[in-house]
Amino acid sequence: MIATVTLNPSLDLNLEVDELKIDDVTRIKHSKLDPGGKGINVSRVVNILGGPTVAYGFIAGREGGQLSLFLAEEGILNSFVALKSGNTRVNVIITERGTGRQTRINAVGPRAEVEDLEELKNRITRLGGGICAVSFMVFAGSIPPGLSHTVYRYLIEEVQELGIRAVLDTDGEALKYGVKAKPFMVKPNTYELERLVGREARKEEDVLSAAKEVLDMGVELVAVTRGGKRAFLVGRDFVYAADPPKIEVVSAVGSGDSFLGAFLLALYRGLGYEEAFRWGIAAGAATAMVPGTGLMKKEDFEKILDMVQVEELE
Ligand SMILES: Nc1ncnc2c1ncn2[C@@H]1O[C@H](COP(=O)(O)OP(=O)(O)OP(=O)(O)O)[C@@H](O)[C@H]1O
Ligand SMILES: [Mg+2]
Numbered sequence: 001m002i003a004t005v006t007l008n009p010s011l012d013l014n015l016e017v018d019e020l021k022i023d024d025v026t027r028i029k030h031s032k033l034d035p036g037g038k039g040i041n042v043s044r045v046v047n048i049l050g051g052p053t054v055a056y057g058f059i060a061g062r063e064g065g066q067l068s069l070f071l072a073e074e075g076i077l078n079s080f081v082a083l084k085s086g087n088t089r090v091n092v093i094i095t096e097r098g099t100g101r102q103t104r105i106n107a108v109g110p111r112a113e114v115e116d117l118e119e120l121k122n123r124i125t126r127l128g129g130g131i132c133a134v135s136f137m138v139f140a141g142s143i144p145p146g147l148s149h150t151v152y153r154y155l156i157e158e159v160q161e162l163g164i165r166a167v168l169d170t171d172g173e174a175l176k177y178g179v180k181a182k183p184f185m186v187k188p189n190t191y192e193l194e195r196l197v198g199r200e201a202r203k204e205e206d207v208l209s210a211a212k213e214v215l216d217m218g219v220e221l222v223a224v225t226r227g228g229k230r231a232f233l234v235g236r237d238f239v240y241a242a243d244p245p246k247i248e249v250v251s252a253v254g255s256g257d258s259f260l261g262a263f264l265l266a267l268y269r270g271l272g273y274e275e276a277f278r279w280g281i282a283a284g285a286a287t288a289m290v291p292g293t294g295l296m297k298k299e300d301f302e303k304i305l306d307m308v309q310v311e312e313l314e
Contacts, residue, residue, distance in 0.1 A: 002046050002264050003137040003164075005124060005155065006057035008109040008144040009037030009080075010089045011067055014292035018097050029097065034293050035070045036091060038140035038169060041254045041295060045261030045283060047076050048298055051268060054079065054134075056124055058144060060110040061087030081119045086110025093292050095251070102251065102292075111146040117154075125158050134159075136264045139178065140169040140257065152178030160184075169260060171195065182218035187260050190226045207232060208239065223263065223277070225256050225284060233277045239313040240274055242281045245304055249288045258287040258296050278308045 016030040035044070039057060046053040055076055059067055060083035067088055071078045089107035096102075124137065137159050139152050152174055156166040165184035168175065171192045179186065179196070193210050194201050201210040211222040211234040225231045228249065233240040262283030266276035282305040286296035 001052045001054055001134050002043070002261075002268055003054050003056060003124065003134045004039035004043045005120070005137065005139045006037035006039030006055065006141055007112065007147070007151070008089070008142050009035070009040050009057055009059065009067055010091045010107070010109070011063055011070075012036035012293040013090055013092045014294070015092065015094045016097055016291070017094060019099075020094055020096055020101075020103060032292065032294070035067050036293055038257050039138055040067075040071070041257035042138050042140060042169075042261040042264075043071070043076050043078075044074065044295055045258045045287075046265050047074060048296065049262060049265050049283075049301070051265040053077070056080065056120065058083050058110070058112050058116060058120065059088050060085065063090060064088035079123055081116050081123065083110050083112055083116055093253075095292055109142075109144045112144045113146055117147060117151065121155060121158055124155065125162060134164050135268050136167055136184075137164050138167045138169065138260060138264070139183075140167075140260070142170065143174050149173035150177045153181040156181035156183050167260065167264065169256065179214070179217050179219060184219070185221040185223065186214060186219050187223045187225065187256060187263075188214075189256055190224070193224055204230065204232075208234065221273075223259070223280065225259055225280075227252060227255075228288075231259075231277075231281060233273060235273065238273070240277050240310050241313050242277055242308060242310045244281055244285050245307040247285050247289055247304065250291050251294070252284075252288040253293050254295055255284040255287045259284040262301070274310050274312070277310050278305060281308045281310075 012034045014032045043053040043055040055078040059080040089109040092105040094103040167185040168178045168183040169187045197210045201207045222234045259280040263280035266279040286300035
């Protein structure tokens, strides 16, 4: 099973309008409420591809209840710790049909206390063995108010002690500190990688040297995705590269999460790194074809998979 942990999930309200009018009324042409948060996206993609997944994290208030219900309706097991006050955040994404312009209005999210963190730690460490053995546990997204940026380090150390391979996908200080726990894998995009190593990594040679620096921090596998540009999968004794297919991009929000979900499911099913990398690239591209925060369709993924080629560089 592939477990995910989302500390600051959301409900994402996607609104389509012709044109966003300021100081005036704008009519909504289409609206859709999606569960949101990076770990949750990973679980949803695993589920779309027919894999087993469980979503952990924090929820709060009625919005939190709704989030849990959304996942249950999709057939995704979830076990969220309910925070004592506040509400799970609702983000608003407005897409203008005329220009394709996207306006994102993000909420901060409810406050988590140290006791909530302990409860979460107890839940995710209880699943170490038994019928629900967890192969990978993904820690993804931002840290909610109330918790320190060292929280991923703490949780990753706890689960890796049980033999679960931790995967970290976050940014800034959370990533810097989380990496100190030596997770099995990280999946930065260009900007996250640059902030992690503290220098620019736009040219391919700079991306590769930055990725190798991350390996030296004790990580086993670094996947660097760069939107529509060539992505790299770097391990201790290999480097793979793949060009994302040319597709009609509608909204790449959640593409990285889709990459991760498909990549890990492929590994879980016993496929090698090269094939798993193809799955990841295809899943990211398939999600980029869907508007707003929507995730990939399985049919698109299957079609695109044939178009993806992986090259071994080293
Ligand atoms: N414009 C694009 N064209 C084709 N494929 C794309 C495009 N954008 C993203 N993808 C696919 O999705 C993968 C991940 O995308 P990206 O690097 O944008 O992730 P990300 O920044 O982590 O996204 P997020 O955090 O919102 O999920 C890419 O490696 C690629 O396979
Ligand atoms: Mg990402």
